[in-house]
Amino acid sequence: MMIYNPIMQRRNLFTASSGTACLLAVLVVASLATAGIRGPGKYNGVVFFDRWDGCILFSGVYLMYISEDVKETLRQYDGQAIVIDALEVIQPINPGDGLIKRLNVIGLAHPKQTAYTVEGTKLEAQPITVNPPFVTLTLTITNEGRDVATINSSGIGFALLGQRTTNNRSLSPSDGPSTAVITRTNVLNLHSSNESHSYVITDEDRLPASFSLTPHESKTTKITFMLTRGSYQFLAGYGGGVHEDYLVVSNPVSIDLFK
Numbered sequence: 001m002m003i004y005n006p007i008m009q010r011r012n013l014f015t016a017s018s019g020t021a022c023l024l025a026v027l028v029v030a031s032l033a034t035a036g037i038r039g040p041g042k043y044n045g046v047v048f049f050d051r052w053d054g055c056i057l058f059s060g061v062y063l064m065y066i067s068e069d070v071k072e073t074l075r076q077y078d079g080q081a082i083v084i085d086a087l088e089v090i091q092p093i094n095p096g097d098g099l100i101k102r103l104n105v106i107g108l109a110h111p112k113q114t115a116y117t118v119e120g121t122k123l124e125a126q127p128i129t130v131n132p133p134f135v136t137l138t139l140t141i142t143n144e145g146r147d148v149a150t151i152n153s154s155g156i157g158f159a160l161l162g163q164r165t166t167n168n169r170s171l172s173p174s175d176g177p178s179t180a181v182i183t184r185t186n187v188l189n190l191h192s193s194n195e196s197h198s199y200v201i202t203d204e205d206r207l208p209a210s211f212s213l214t215p216h217e218s219k220t221t222k223i224t225f226m227l228t229r230g231s232y233q234f235l236a237g238y239g240g241g242v243h244e245d246y247l248v249v250s251n252p253v254s255i256d257l258f259k
């Protein structure tokens with residue numbers, strides 16, 4: 001395992017960032033906040049059953065919770081990009097994620113013609129340091145296609161899931177065993193925090209807003225989380241939003257902090 005120990009440096013970054021980083025974070029958050037109402041209609045995403053057997057429709061930057069009452073409808077599609085028709089949706093807070101309570105599966109999602117390349121890319125997540133309360137992992141995007149791939153970093157989103165507890169139950173629309181403690185963000189957003197969970201991406205680890213990858217070429221970013229005691233699961237995705245485009249997802253990474 002690689003040894004990576006810039007703890008004091010990253011601790012300071014959680015409390016103070018440069019003016020440029022702060023401005024960028026504000027602009028990205030403002031952009032994400034315009035996601036709009038989550039109502040009935042068509043949704044794209046990858047079906048993901050997490051380590052607690054909660055189910056989400058994951059779209060990278062965004063996600064939608066699938067109700068416990070209907071999640072078995074999607075069991076056969078676990079890990080696949082699909083399109084659904086959501087018949088009943090609850091969204092307690094806008095902007096915010098929603099809960100799909102009734103749905104019909106339309107079918108598998110297919111790549112669309114866009115200015116950026118999604119099909120043929122691969123995301124890989126790898127934990128490199130666990131030093132409570134800090135956890136650092138890398139996220140690598142690789143072009144596995146035959147042609148040059150143009151990557152849009154704003155489409156590389158991630159979420160950190162945790163167990164649903166009495167403390168976070170009122171803040172989440174999830175009715176299952178888990179909820180997202182960090183979501184609605186991407187690798188261009190250098191930091192984010194709430195009462196119990198934070199992350200930071202340093203300037204030197206930040207990906208360009210857009211870039212090209214030749215066949216078999218990769219680029220890597222590094223994310224450091226500051227977390228409370230508990231169990232978590234990280235997942236990243238590259239592609240469009242919940243109403244938009246085909247998505248590729250990373251391998252999930254389970255994290256346990258009990259010190």
